[in-house]
Amino acid sequence: MFNIILYGPPGSGKGTQSEKLIEAYGLIHLSTGDILRREIAAATPLGLEAKSLMDKGNLVPDAVVVGMISSALDNNPHAKGFLFDGFPRTEAQSVALDQLLADKNTEIGVVLALDVCQKELVKRLLHRGLTSGRPDDVNENIISNRIVEYQTKTMVVANYYSKFDKVVHVKGEGTVETIFESLRSEIDKRLSIK
């Protein structure tokens, strides 16, 4: 099993690149943002709790997202590997994920970190906001709050995995195809030494 974390600030291209990576490597895509938005659309109690936080650009509680990921892992016992997109977003989520994977005798193979400057992030998200229908994409103050949440709570995730020599930085600016090729080359390097 080969498991990947696609890591980066809001708007760095995680969702975009995930679509291509799961197709290329036959991985199961686990996007906590997508799972939460499905819960919101279905108006479940979890979705209602998450909506008020997400609409403001705040993270939802660790226990909620860890529970969602735990169920998703249990529901896919024959997966070749998982692509985690937008998870983990705090150190507590990272520790919980490592434990969940260890319980299944597997681990994270690589953390691919997409580097994109803040000006470009805001531009992309506002542009997506024109059509996405996502309340967290339309307002520049909410986008700024998402970036602050990333800086204060999520940047530690890269430090955490750096201790295990698992983080690779990839330039997240340029065409979608060029970035995909860079990600692919980093994954293939790791797969060849497995």
Ligand code: B4P
């Ligand atoms: P997410 O759904 O993870 O949203 P995101 O950070 O905006 O990234 P996304 O993957 O959607 O965007 P992408 O960069 O691909 O999270 C939303 C919210 O859910 C969070 O704020 C939080 O409240 C909550 N949440 C989710 N997971 C959580 C967790 N683990 N813990 C707590 N809370 C959690 O793309 C952005 C735009 O850029 C797109 O329009 C795309 O077309 C464009 N783009 C991509 N690549 C490009 C390129 N190379 N050039 C130009 N544009 C590009």
